[in-house]
Amino acid sequence: MRRRIRLTGRRQLQRSCVHVEIRKADKGKKIVGLSLAEADAFQGFPDSALVRLRLNENKLSETLEFGTIGAMRAAAELETPVFSAPSCQLRIVVAQGDRKGLLLASTDSWTLRTDSDSGDNGEDGILLFQPMDIAPRTWKLEVRDTELPIVYVDKSVPDSRTWVRHDPVFVSTVLPAIIEQVFEKIIASTPDEVEWMQSWLRWAEILLPGSPIPDVDDEQDAKDKWLDDLLIAFCAKHRLLERLIAQVNLGRTMS
Amino acid sequence: MKYSQLFQFTGLGLQAFEKVFLGQLPESELDLSQTSLVAPVSDTSAFEVRRFVTAKEMASSLIEAIKPSSPYQLLSNIGLWAWLTFVLRDELFEVNNEGRRLVREMPRWFPSDPNNWQKAQRHLVRMPVLLLASLGDDADHLLCGPPGILPEIREQLTSQQDMFNATFQRVARALYFDTGRGALKRGAGGKNGGTPRRLAKVRRQLDVTWDLDQLEFERIIDTLPREFNRFKPGANAPATS
Numbered sequence: 357m358r359r360r361i362r363l364t365g366r367r368q369l370q371r372s373c374v375h376v377e378i379r380k381a382d383k384g385k386k387i388v389g390l391s392l393a394e395a396d397a398f399q400g401f402p403d404s405a406l407v408r409l410r411l412n413e414n415k416l417s418e419t420l421e422f423g424t425i426g427a428m429r430a431a432a433e434l435e436t437p438v439f440s441a442p443s444c445q446l447r448i449v450v451a452q453g454d455r456k457g458l459l460l461a462s463t464d465s466w467t468l469r470t471d472s473d474s475g476d477n478g479e480d481g482i483l484l485f486q487p488m489d490i491a492p493r494t495w496k497l498e499v500r501d502t503e504l505p506i507v508y509v510d511k512s513v514p515d516s517r518t519w520v521r522h523d524p525v526f527v528s529t530v531l532p533a534i535i536e537q538v539f540e541k542i543i544a545s546t547p548d549e550v551e552w553m554q555s556w557l558r559w560a561e562i563l564l565p566g567s568p569i570p571d572v573d574d575e576q577d578a579k580d581k582w583l584d585d586l587l588i589a590f591c592a593k594h595r596l597l598e599r600l601i602a603q604v605n606l607g608r609t610m611s
Numbered sequence: 612m613k614y615s616q617l618f619q620f621t622g623l624g625l626q627a628f629e630k631v632f633l634g635q636l637p638e639s640e641l642d643l644s645q646t647s648l649v650a651p652v653s654d655t656s657a658f659e660v661r662r663f664v665t666a667k668e669m670a671s672s673l674i675e676a677i678k679p680s681s682p683y684q685l686l687s688n689i690g691l692w693a694w695l696t697f698v699l700r701d702e703l704f705e706v707n708n709e710g711r712r713l714v715r716e717m718p719r720w721f722p723s724d725p726n727n728w729q730k731a732q733r734h735l736v737r738m739p740v741l742l743l744a745s746l747g748d749d750a751d752h753l754l755c756g757p758p759g760i761l762p763e764i765r766e767q768l769t770s771q772q773d774m775f776n777a778t779f780q781r782v783a784r785a786l787y788f789d790t791g792r793g794a795l796k797r798g799a800g801g802k803n804g805g806t807p808r809r810l811a812k813v814r815r816q817l818d819v820t821w822d823l824d825q826l827e828f829e830r831i832i833d834t835l836p837r838e839f840n841r842f843k844p845g846a847n848a849p850a851t852s
Contacts, residue, residue, distance in 0.1 A: 366820070408824075414731075414772075415731070415732070415772065417745075417776050419824050436683065437684075449822040457821050457823070457826040457830070458820070459820055499727075502773075
């Protein structure tokens with residue numbers, strides 16, 4: 357069993373130890389609610405320690421205060437109105453004395469959705485989807501610094517979260533393009549330093565076992581070939597062409 | 612030139628803007644009075660194109676013009692930032708002896724999607740506005756140069772998502788900005804020990820031990836390794852250039 361050892365004594369909290377959600381309030385304001393999912397999650401911390409939630413998105417940063425361990429507040433108002441799916445990290449911090457500012461505990465970062473039907477604990481694998489007002493575009497990929505890539509689907513598309521996962525046309529035509537774009541970014545980056553890129557590389561290893569991703573300095577031909585092989589393997593594994601043809605034929609039959 | 616409010620390029624206008632900056636269309640062909648190319652941005656104020664000594668001065672003027680809207684709301688308005696780049700082109704990009712404008716790489720003049728974390732920070736108009744709006748005077752070290760220059764320090768200290776933190780940037784300002792001269796300290800643009808490139812890495816280390824928001828910036832400066840000593844306030848180091 358692997359154990360994380362931290363010389364500073366900082367405790368690693370599971371993100372599932374809290375429920376975090378964004379709610380819409382009056383006058384376009386947004387409220388972030390935070391509650392404990394595990395009653396003993398904060399056991400052992402001093403009552404005076406601060407409970408803070410740090411949000412980052414698109415070069416915007418905001419830290420929300422949820423009181424102290426001994427007197428936690430359930431909600432805080434979001435001052436940055438344009439957050440759509442910020443990265444989020446819970447931090448427990450010493451409030452006073454010589455050790456003021458010392459981090460006692462933190463979670464890994466996760467993506468906090470602002471759409472009402474998401475909740476915050478849903479596992480989405482390595483790609484996130486979220487309805488958003490992006491009309492006239494139908495979908496838009498956002499590859500982010502430290503958080504999982506997210507695909508926005510225009511909010512006018514009914515039940516878009518289900519649609520992107522199950523619609524044969526979207527899955528067979530758009531998804532490969534998304535995968536291609538994400539891996540183009542990964543190939544041009546230093547994936548060893550980015551957690552989500554490591555997750556994507558583990559996924560690629562399943563499709564292309566024994567074929568490591570090209571290095572950023574490799575020839576462009578080698579990069580193109582690797583990416584092409586990956587997409588071929590993905591389409592073959594999920595029989596995307598067959599699914600698309602079946603859908604097209606179904607449309608013809610019904611019309 | 613003074614405009615009664617801010618404008619944005621339409622889709623067609625954006626295409627023409629791109630062609631102009633790629634040298635495929637003469638600047639004179641982009642007629643800003645054509646409604647097919649340009650549309651007003653509602654809830655914005657007058658803006659005058661003039662000589663700006665620093666990027667901060669330019670950003671300050673633009674923040675006023677953006678009111679009563681907010682820069683955050685307009686962050687994704689590619690047409691607006693492109694229009695501003697075009698009307699400010701003489702302030703941002705020199706013209707060489709052959710009459711060719713030196714626009715350098717595309718992200719400096721074409722506003723990338725704000726979510727494009729590798730390119731969006733390089734835009735010469737939008738980024739200074741965002742920095743000043745978010746950080747105020749704590750962005751002095753990032754905005755003290757001429758608006759047409761993309762300094763190394765801005766590249767280094769805006770490259771990570773969570774660098775847009777007032778405390779961290781206050782530390783950087785104290786280290787690298789010479790308040791008396793209103794300019795960067797000598798060596799602040801380098802790659803050696805104690806420079807912004809190193810500060811970006813040290814920040815990541817500090818962030819897993821401390822909640823930087825909770826610390827006074829003087830204490831963070833005290834915590835920094837010796838390599839930063841030459842930049843610390845009060846150091847005799849290369850204080851000025």
